[in-house]
Amino acid sequence: MTGKYDTEDEIAALATPRAAGAIAVIRTSGKRCLEKASRCFSRPKALKAAPGGTFLYGKILDPATKEAVDEVIVSVSRAPRSYTGGDCLEISCHGGIPGVEAVLAALRAAGFRDAQPGEFTLRAFINGKLDLTQAEAVASLIDAKTKTMHGASLRTLDGAVFRELSEIRRILIDASAAVEVQLDYAEDDLDDAVAVPVAELEEAALRLRRLADSYKVGRLMREGVKVALSGRTNSGKSSLFNRLLNEERSIVSDIHGTTRDYLEESVTVAGFPVVLYDTAGLRSSGDRVEAEGIERARRILDACDFVLYVVSAADGETDEDRRCLEQIRRPVLKVINKIDLKAPPAGYDGVPVSAATGEGLSGLIDALAARLKTAAGTAELPFAVNERQAQLVRRALTAVEAALADGGGVVLDGIAMELKEALDAVGEMTGETASADILDAVFSRFCVGK
Numbered sequence: 001m002t003g004k005y006d007t008e009d010e011i012a013a014l015a016t017p018r019a020a021g022a023i024a025v026i027r028t029s030g031k032r033c034l035e036k037a038s039r040c041f042s043r044p045k046a047l048k049a050a051p052g053g054t055f056l057y058g059k060i061l062d063p064a065t066k067e068a069v070d071e072v073i074v075s076v077s078r079a080p081r082s083y084t085g086g087d088c089l090e091i092s093c094h095g096g097i098p099g100v101e102a103v104l105a106a107l108r109a110a111g112f113r114d115a116q117p118g119e120f121t122l123r124a125f126i127n128g129k130l131d132l133t134q135a136e137a138v139a140s141l142i143d144a145k146t147k148t149m150h151g152a153s154l155r156t157l158d159g160a161v162f163r164e165l166s167e168i169r170r171i172l173i174d175a176s177a178a179v180e181v182q183l184d185y186a187e188d189d190l191d192d193a194v195a196v197p198v199a200e201l202e203e204a205a206l207r208l209r210r211l212a213d214s215y216k217v218g219r220l221m222r223e224g225v226k227v228a229l230s231g232r233t234n235s236g237k238s239s240l241f242n243r244l245l246n247e248e249r250s251i252v253s254d255i256h257g258t259t260r261d262y263l264e265e266s267v268t269v270a271g272f273p274v275v276l277y278d279t280a281g282l283r284s285s286g287d288r289v290e291a292e293g294i295e296r297a298r299r300i301l302d303a304c305d306f307v308l309y310v311v312s313a314a315d316g317e318t319d320e321d322r323r324c325l326e327q328i329r330r331p332v333l334k335v336i337n338k339i340d341l342k343a344p345p346a347g348y349d350g351v352p353v354s355a356a357t358g359e360g361l362s363g364l365i366d367a368l369a370a371r372l373k374t375a376a377g378t379a380e381l382p383f384a385v386n387e388r389q390a391q392l393v394r395r396a397l398t399a400v401e402a403a404l405a406d407g408g409g410v411v412l413d414g415i416a417m418e419l420k421e422a423l424d425a426v427g428e429m430t431g432e433t434a435s436a437d438i439l440d441a442v443f444s445r446f447c448v449g450k
């Protein structure tokens, strides 16, 4: 292979951030990696002879002038026991940017080329060290913003998704075989009842749905659950917003229609990343700016995952509240605020709070956490499934569901084709049948040095 998919030539890249730090790590890989590196190392013979799993102290030299550019530790891994599966060398040098640049320049002069984004992991994939779901887990591990996502990425890197897909693949192959056998005999025995492997197909569908759910939960974990505060003017939305943020972020006043444009802030509620919106109070307003604010509030209400609807205990739930609530199309959690002024009516179906005193806030957070779990489908995240994989999961699931729907009739040809479609999608997920374009798209999203 040539160019980007050359897996033999010698590449080098900074693997740590390009910023001052105690230590920077430059990683290299390639067939003649040790030989080329010895051209710019103070102990060339020792380096060339170094067994895998060892490290050497020495100096990086400018190959032309033999001038020392840094004092380093070099760790050696030899094929196949390395990250990429080929010979690899990692140079730990001092973490200043000019020093790092000088080491990289020495490596270039010794015959290394700059690695492309994700090229080390691409080599690991091509050398069979990882399947594509594991390679992608490397990227999601680096991007993980929460402990949950980190844990899921780690399990996926360990092969959890790969094993799940292998199991689905086995089930689909068994089902295909059962169908193919009947296809072979179908022409002779047209009258025989067709046996569709329904149990297998249902099992495959169930497992695919679990993967689809993991994507959904993961996306909410990554992007945060969008929660909008809504209600009539003056019910205390902005006061509650500030309470939840623990910051005087939004303007509070006793004037109706204080909040106009919406505010958006990120908070963590019971471990869930939440994007909280404070919006304009709902009422019919002759004020053009307020009316625009209310229009924006409605758009937020349509786009959010769920709504915290704030009712004032001082007024109780009014007809206007009921009209507003009827118009909200997202799941709603009702909150009755200002309980310091007046107790809520007995049996009222809203969480009682006082934004003024903080009373009931922990109850609200518990109720919110319960709703977040429902919004996410589950609080568990067994797998890290990304957008690319999720699309393929949907493709496979659609095909399996179509095969199940066909189950009643004598349409074995159709079932055979749908099973093939599902198997193709599964193969593209693990990379078994992924084209160079797909690999290019996957690995170009990585950072350089990974």
Ligand SMILES: Nc1nc2c(ncn2[C@@H]2O[C@H](COP(=O)(O)OP(=O)(O)OP(=O)(O)O)[C@@H](O)[C@H]2O)c(=O)[nH]1
Residues within 6 Å of the ligand: 231, 232, 233, 234, 235, 236, 237, 238, 239, 240, 251, 252, 253, 254, 255, 256, 257, 258, 259, 260, 279, 280, 281, 282, 337, 338, 339, 340, 341, 353, 354, 355, 356, 357
């Ligand atoms: N006593 C009491 N007053 C509150 C409470 N929450 C809010 N208020 C007061 O109610 C008034 C309105 O509060 P805001 O938070 O601005 O209400 P809002 O719903 O954001 O109002 P708009 O932005 O106009 O829609 C302010 O004077 C607050 O101090 C509460 O729990 N108890």
Ligand SMILES: [Mg+2]
Residues within 6 Å of the ligand: 237, 238, 239, 250, 251, 252, 258, 259, 279, 280, 281
């Ligand atoms: Mg407000």
